[in-house]
Amino acid sequence: MSEVKVNKISPRTNCGTVTLGDSGDTIALGSGASQTGFGRTGTVDWITTVKVTGDSPITGVDGKGYFLNTTAGTITVNLPAGAAGSILAFKDYAGTWDTNAVTVTPNGSEKIGGIAGNGTLSTERQSVTLIYIDSTQGWLDIHDSTSALAGPVYMVATGGTIATVCTNYKTHTFTGPGTFCVSNAGNSAGSNSVDYLIVGGGAGGGIGYGGGYCGGGGGAGGYRFSAGTVSGCYTAGPAPLAAAALPVSVQGYPIVVGGGGTGTTNPGCTQGGAVAGCSGVNSSAMGLTSAGGGGGAGGSRCGPADAKAGGSGGGGGAASGYPGAAAGYGAAGNTPPVSPPQGNNGGNGPGTANNSGGGGGGAGAVGGNRSDPETGGAGGAGLTSCITASPVARSGGGGGSSSSSGTASGGAGGGGAGARNSPSTNAVAGTTNTGGGGGGGVRYSTGVAGNGGSGIVVIRYKFQ
Numbered sequence: 038m039s040e041v042k043v044n045k046i047s048p049r050t051n052c053g054t055v056t057l058g059d060s061g062d063t064i065a066l067g068s069g070a071s072q073t074g075f076g077r078t079g080t081v082d083w084i085t086t087v088k089v090t091g092d093s094p095i096t097g098v099d100g101k102g103y104f105l106n107t108t109a110g111t112i113t114v115n116l117p118a119g120a121a122g123s124i125l126a127f128k129d130y131a132g133t134w135d136t137n138a139v140t141v142t143p144n145g146s147e148k149i150g151g152i153a154g155n156g157t158l159s160t161e162r163q164s165v166t167l168i169y170i171d172s173t174q175g176w177l178d179i180h181d182s183t184s185a186l187a188g189p190v191y192m193v194a195t196g197g198t199i200a201t202v203c204t205n206y207k208t209h210t211f212t213g214p215g216t217f218c219v220s221n222a223g224n225s226a227g228s229n230s231v232d233y234l235i236v237g238g239g240a241g242g243g244i245g246y247g248g249g250y251c252g253g254g255g256g257a258g259g260y261r262f263s264a265g266t267v268s269g270c271y272t273a274g275p276a277p278l279a280a281a282a283l284p285v286s287v288q289g290y291p292i293v294v295g296g297g298g299t300g301t302t303n304p305g306c307t308q309g310g311a312v313a314g315c316s317g318v319n320s321s322a323m324g325l326t327s328a329g330g331g332g333g334a335g336g337s338r339c340g341p342a343d344a345k346a347g348g349s350g351g352g353g354g355a356a357s358g359y360p361g362a363a364a365g366y367g368a369a370g371n372t373p374p375v376s377p378p379q380g381n382n383g384g385n386g387p388g389t390a391n392n393s394g395g396g397g398g399g400a401g402a403v404g405g406n407r408s409d410p411e412t413g414g415a416g417g418a419g420l421t422s423c424i425t426a427s428p429v430a431r432s433g434g435g436g437g438s439s440s441s442s443g444t445a446s447g448g449a450g451g452g453g454a455g456a457r458n459s460p461s462t463n464a465v466a467g468t469t470n471t472g473g474g475g476g477g478g479v480r481y482s483t484g485v486a487g488n489g490g491s492g493i494v495v496i497r498y499k500f501q
Contacts, residue, residue: 081126081166088112090137102126107137118144119169119176126166126180127158135161148175189227192285192498194219197292202426203270205501210425211494212470217290217322228499230282231323232263232273234424234431236472237348237379238295238317239489240330240397242435242455242464244302244478251355251479253334253386253394253404254416254435254455255298256370257448258317258472258492259327259348259379260400262422268497271423275401278377278420283323295320295329297467297489300475313342314351314475320492327379330489331368333397333435333477336386344368349380349398352414352437352477355407367406370398384414386437394437394455397474399448404434412445413437416474419450424495435467435474435487447476453487466490 048055081102088095088103090110095103097116100123105112108131117123127139138159143149149156149167151174158165166180196217197209209217223229237258244252265273267282295318302312317329331347336354344351346368353365367383384395384404396404399417406414416434423429433448436455444462445455451473453465458479467473467490475487 081124087130097125099123099125102128104128104130105139106130107133107139111137111140113140113142115142116144116176119147121169121171123169124166126164128164129162132161134158134163143175150174150177190221190224191227191500192219192223192229193221200425205499206268206270206497207500208425209496211292211294212491213294215292217292217496219285219287219290222285222287228267230267230284231496231498232265232268232282232424233323233497234262234422234493234495235320235322235325235327236260236431236492237320237327237329238297238492239435239451239467239472239474240317240332240345240347240351241298241300241314241489242438242453242475242477242486243313243333243335243342243344243351243354243394244486245336245354245438245480251336251386251394251413251438251440251458252301252314252477252486253344253352253354253365253367253383254397254413254437254445254447254452254477255300255314255333255467255474255487255489256330256347256349256351256368256383256397257380257399257417257419257432257434257450257452257474258295258320258330258489260420260432260472261325261327261375261379265424268499271426273424274420274422280377290323292494293319293321294494295492297475297491298329298332300464300466300478300486300488301335302485313345314486316345316347317472317489317492320494322494322496327492328373330397330472330474331372331383333383333394333474333486334365334386336365336394344383346370346372349400349417349432349434349474350383350404352383352395352397352404352434353386354394355386365395367395367398367404380432381417383434384437386414393439393445394477396437396445396448397434397452399434399450399452400432402448405445407437409442411440411442413439413455413477415446416448416452418448419452419471419473424497431471431473431493433471433473435476438464438477438479447473451490456486
């Protein structure tokens with residue numbers, strides 16, 4: 038290699054140009070050499086040897102950038118004497134500045150941001166660039182990023198029955214108690230939140246003493262769900278009723294799936310004849326609870342046993358054929374109240390001759406009032422979700438029982454149809470794992486109202 042030793046290279050003419058190398062060449066400084074007079078471009082040369090707690094205190098050098106790892110403890114950086122245009126930069130290497138901060142100390146009486154004192158860097162993944170401007174303000178931060186550029190990290194979890202849907206998503210379905218265990222919470226570039234469907238247990242239908250004393254349908258279990266925008270690739274349900282997805286952390290989330298309430302049996306006139314169905318049991322997951330459906334009312338010549346409030350309310354019962362018999366009104370849904378609402382009210386069974394029962398409320402509609410003196414009200418319709426890939430309707434209310442004539446259908450979504458006195462048909466139970474309400478009963482069929490269907494919990498997220 039040839040070597041030229043000179044103290045100065047100048048152009049032949051004043052204000053001429055000196056060219057080092059040809060186009061495409063690289064001009065390299067020798068190891069340990071430095072340059073002056075070329076000026077800075079507003080950037081630093083990053084030192085890729087990471088500084089750790091054991092290197093503290095670190096003396097910063099003008100024009101250098103430092104990766105600072107405070108995993109083992111705090112770090113102090115002493116700034117050099119400032120001159121206009123001096124520049125340094127720092128980056129949180131391990132995302133630990135929020136736990137162990139970096140202290141930045143100015144030289145002598147110089148200032149940081151106009152204040153003669155130390156500065157602190159304490160934000161996770163922060164990066165900062167400091168430039169010395171003058172003696173009044175000293176070192177000023179001209180770039181402060183609190184966001185970290187990170188590749189996607191996806192959630193990892195176990196629990197329930199796991200299925201892969203739409204290629205990139207997983208569902209965890211719970212039809213009984215269990216635990217949704219998150220072992221990796223992911224990040225926002227991958228996935229760190231879940232969509233969900235939580236359905237409470239449906240209620241049992243009520244029963245009446247005689248043909249003219251018909252029970253109301255059981256209310257559907259409460260229905261709570263997210264909008265589906267996080268895991269995507271499915272239709273969640275009506276947007277006004279949908280809530281936001283839920284963020285997760287590394288932990289186990291207990292899952293409770295509520296059972297259906299029992300439909301009542303005919304107690305005989307010695308007990309007054311009016312018995313309401315049993316309410317469904319609550320389901321819960323991720324800190325949210327969907328209430329069990331409200332039991333359907335009983336109906337008798339002594340007056341109806343009140344319908345019960347719940348996720349959706351139970352249908353009212355009939356009390357007819359005797360002077361002064363009171364109307365049986367459906368109970369309130371969305372009880373206890375949540376927003377968006379988890380269900381609807383039950384229908385009414387008014388007290389005139391040969392009354393029929395009201396339908397239980399459903400997640401998507403109120404329960405029907407008895408449609409004529411002899412036909413019970415239909416159960417309120419449930420809601421349909423594709424969270425498990427295929428569309429499934431859940432949380433339909435149970436149909437009210439009928440004195441004669443037509444049969445009151447259960448609400449779409451697992452609600453059971455009501456019984457009929459003449460010709461005799463039996464009450465139908467709510468469908469398992471839909472939260473459907475059981476149909477109302479009458480004494481002269483089997484003497485048994487329909488049981489409510491159990492609830493369900495489904496959790497969905499992106500895994501790749």
